[in-house]
Amino acid sequence: MGSAYELLVPSLPEAARVERGYVTPQQVYNLLNAEDGQPALFDPHYILILDCRSAERYKENHVVTARAAVTVIHPELACLISSTQLRNYSVILLYAQQGSSPVGSVKAKADSLDLQRCFFQLSALGMDPVILLGGFSAFSALYPFLCTPRMVLLEHEHRTLTIYPSEILEGALYQGSASQAADYRIIKNLHITHVVNATTNCPDAFPNTLCYLRLHLSDNSQQDLVEALPLASKFISAALKAEPGGRVLVHCSLGKSRSSAVTLAFLMEHRRWSLLNALRWLKERRACSAPNINFLSQLLTYEEQLFGSRLTSLEDIHR
Structure with a gap:
């Protein structure tokens, strides 16, 4: 994670070059x-x-x-x-x-x-x-x-169709629910190699086949993310750089709050995006993403640690 001696320089997500329509x-x-x-x-x-x-x-x-x-x-x-x-x-x-x-x-x-x-x-x-x-x-x-x-x-x-996790970074990073993480057909079809399990009570579904990071996070106002965020970011980054390239699924129970906090921290640290830009990127790909107010507050602190100053405010997020 960034320190006073190695602060990150913020960058902007690359705009999609897709014609209207x-x-x-x-x-x-x-x-x-x-x-x-x-x-x-x-x-x-x-x-x-x-x-x-x-x-x-x-x-x-x-x-x-x-x-x-x-x-x-x-x-x-x-x-x-x-x-x-x-x-x-x-x-x-x-x-x-x-x-x-x-x-x-x-x-x-x-x-x-x-x-x-x-x-x-x-x-x-x-x-x-x-x-x-x-x-x-x-x-x-x-x-x-x-x-x-x-x-x-x-x-x-x-209603018989399989619903897959959202694709956050193409062919690389996915975010979804515990039930999706436990569906081997989904894991196989998406070629998932690594999983971040951000729940307290859902077991790692395929420990003999996939590489897991277990975070034991609760979705409440008391949960401290100070150790979890840099740990998860490092795990995801290493997985994506693996040869051949890994594919990571980040999940919590519903794929809304805890998993979003983890995904946002990774995008901030390894894409050098502000929290606001990371959140916009995530919402465009997974509209149901909704980190709780405690997690947002801690992500704002994480942003300050990474970049040396606050780039985002809660007012920006709720606009």
Whole structure:
């Protein structure tokens, strides 16, 4: 951890170079696995995913919960579901097989004429659809476990889906719940090698297979983080630098408070971000993150220790 002789120089998170109207595969992964109280994907009106490829490719494999675009936006019949129904969705996502050309460009039409048609028809109805950058090929290469030949459309079918931890640093750092940390399919699919267990009562699920750091933290106003934060940051940093590169899952009971404090401390120390910038980064990837007021106060102190001065205030955080 920083001292008076080795204070860190703060830096800013690199801005994502994504054109408006596009989302990255990682953003789609986190949209599919968002939760607050219960998984967002369990709400049938949370996200409408339209597969703008051929019917054959859709039947072969598609992003989980996706519908064939032709079943919603027909070339001749136009929109097959009402604009009122469409407005019920929080997110409307379109994807082709591949492609990342600006909407409306000649190259984009060559990438997928069907996707362009769907985009402009939905826009004309007052919708604000987004397009998956790189298409299905980019998403399925990173997240094959979130692709399926099965149609998953009904609410009870949504409730059978596996919800994965949030991806905080792409292909490296994840944050989630104790139940996710105990699901071997999740561990295997994400290639997790190291786990930070920030609970008092959840046992390490796979001690013979994974490397664990057990912190024994309570989510209350008395819990002291002075030893835990630098210890966890050092553990995560060493894991990510391991050869071949490690992948770390940080978890507490629900993946909201204790795990967030650990993740934020790591981002502050090893990305040299202020608490405010680290918190914004985390919230963009895991909206349910909510370290308790005691942890936030201690993270402000940690920030001062790392950088030599307070860069963030509680007022900044609650704005």
